[in-house]
Amino acid sequence: MSESEPIYKVIFLNQNKVYELYAKAIYQSEMYGFIEVEDFVFGERSQMIVDPAEEKLKTEFSGVSRSYLPMHSVIRIDEVEKEGTGKIVDAVGGAGSNVTAFPLPSGARPISGDID
Template identity: 45%
Template sequence: MSKPLYKVTFLNHGKVYELYAHRVASSNALWGFTEVGELVFDVHEGLVIDPTEERLREEFGNTRVLHLPMQSIVRVEEVEKKGASAIRDAASGEKVVTPFPMPARPR
């Protein structure tokens, strides 16, 4: 039997983050926090397919466990399969566009 997969939606610096993880539990070490571990990211060789996924991997790729305050968590869903991770504006709900890096223009 495979591990359960969770979609965790939480507030971070005025934005709504949507990440996927295999482990979500209340923290035994920190009262009022939720532990989110075994984060799941798409693995692509070569070209970057989704710049938002790449940005999230850069920010959280080496994270063993996130300790999120309970009041920052919007939702935790157990899902069948991984969808696209996202960063959204907290006020409008629109996806925050992560631009592709552009080469410097010669002067």
């Protein structure tokens, strides 16, 4: 690991999607049960090729200085040498998928993105 500022890859579950993003700062929040993520890092825009997946992630987090993630939604946090490409993928397990949604308590129902 170099002496420069560390970068963290944060993978978490949100509304049946798995988010992978990069940040420079992660803290245990004063709000019980939450992790604070701030100083988001997105790929360089000097490239000619634009990745639509990263653009969607960048748009969703534009204007966000700090995000509070519930601890139970965090899948993994890694300290990495440099940022990669952030992405959002479906968490619905199919053939070859290695992500499974966390079990809900009996009587609870998942919250869908559409509100009736």
